[in-house]
Amino acid sequence: MADIATASARTTIDVLRAIGEDTRFRIVALLHHGELTVSDLTDILGQSQPRISRHLKLLTEAGVVEKHREGAWAFFDLVAHGPVAAMVGVAIATADPDDPVLANDLDRLALVRNQRAATAQEYFAAIADRWDEERSLHAPDDVVEAAIVAALADRPYRSVLDMGTGTGRMLQLLIGDRLDVRAIGLDNSHSMLGVARANLERAEVHGVDLRQGDVYSPPVEPGFDLVVVHQVLHFLHDPARAVHEARRLLNPGGRLLIVDFAPHGLEFLRTDHAHRRLGFRDDTVVGWLQQSGLHADEPRRIEPPDDARGLHDDERLVVTLWLARDIEVPATTADFAAELAAEVASGSTSDAVPEGAL
Template identity: 55%
Template sequence: MEQSHTVEALLTALRAAGEGTRFRILSLLGEAELSVKDLTAILGQSQPRISRHLKLLADAALIDRFPEGAWVFYRLTEAGPGRRLVTDLLSATDRSDLVLARDRERLALTKQEHAEAAHSYFAANAEEWDTIRALHVAEDVVEAAVAEALGSQSFDSLLDLGTGTGRMLELLHPLYSRAVGIDASPDMLAVARANLDRAGITNAQVRLGDIYNLPLTRESFDLVVVHQVLHFLDDPERALAEAARILRPGGRLLIVDFAPHDMEFLREDHAHRRLGFDRDQVGQWIGAAGLALESAVALPGGKTDTLTVTLWLARDERMVIAGGEGREVA
């Protein structure tokens, strides 16, 4: 049964949305997730004024806020009556309205600035990333293996842990209805946002988060991907247990990482905490998290001195059984 506003909540939401600047904010957040700084630049108003408008919209459950270091990003609320109300209001709006059209022009300039900043960060770190990529099988081979492991059947929701540049969000975009990427680096999140924007992907978002303590509810995603992340962690098993907590019954967990190796310089120069993982070791962690290992595929490099990439695919074997007005988990 769909949730509906109480009369009092509906009036509060309409009062929040029914003011010029706040409606412009909703229109902009319908195009992209933005910070207070972004909105201040686009709307030409002071930070305290914009912050006040954002608070009223958030209190009315029309937008969500996500702290990211010293910044806070805002986006339209994801679901519920608030999202339906905003969607209806925006769909009834004339997009050729001069004020809103001008706001979108300024938004485009802001996005361009974000993309340029992301490009600069990426360029500054490109040599390090190129060094790692040169040590293992080509990325397109890994991505083809990821696609083969997951198949072509669409699903509702994807969670990408340690999303980095957001590449998995781009690669799997044809399959999911919504996606969230989590990363601990604001710089990498800026790169991911720019990449998603460039690719025209609007049903994926990225957030700052702790992989050991995800800001997400239990059993909320159909697929969790952990791509080249575990080797940076002190406690990979704990991270996988947290990933399993997020999986819905029948959901899948895909892990991509290196097999054991002796390239000590990766630990010293590139912050790798672990020098790869044994197939059975990851399998044990998967079992301890309450999941069943379905497959483990090794992708050796083309040379004897290159790294082997392994893909582990696991599943939550609980089945969802429809019954009565609710659902039971078997």
């Protein structure tokens, strides 16, 4: 604990009081597994919405929990940094994980999340064959796709993982007729993969491995120059975890491209299109990327077409590209540089340094 910044005695007492109550401790233990809404907590804990809201208010006032509003929904999360986060972390870690009440809460959390995921999957199964049409709600695809290609142009790639591949559109764009790229498309919807398979065959994109699997536990070994998460995060209950998984699969020097909406107020995308999040702020996504140890480029925004100009700002769907890179030097280059340095030191080097090797 010596390296943890201290809080005032007053703050410490307030935090201990806030979490020192049965329901509030259970809420804190649940939020430790990712952000939740009041309605999630109501379903899990079986308590009324006003009671849950009152507990969340007390936790928020004590600085234990942070709230962020997104349209009609509010998400609650534990504070991530500082002495209060450390104090709460110790309290959670100390509690017996086999405690029947806490273990039951976690089972209920898994159940609620599975129900939400099943709703989204039903939606994808229903719309699989007309998904490309749904995508036209925002900036035209050709504009977004040109921006993606331009953003990735500064560096070649030989392996691509498309997480939540849907109809396989990103694979068509990024692989095309190249035979030198190893590509995997991952999706948890069997129906979507069926459409992707047909589309890739029709477009004569060969050698793509389409796999059914979840972005939270991808059935894929690490080793990709490029991982793409295109219009997927807004469906997820724990987007930060998906970003972390995507990052884990990168090669040294690899890049992670996230494409999703900037914050908006189109609530119907939740009710009619299974979205969970109404877009993401730059600092949120960049924060996830940086926490994963990546270096994030400046986000690129793609505005909707001119005919959306009459709409309120929060009704316009702005697509954002967040590109981040692992700044570790690829092993081959690093090894070569080390060898070269050793040779220079021993005086045995020749002048023959391959072009572009360093």
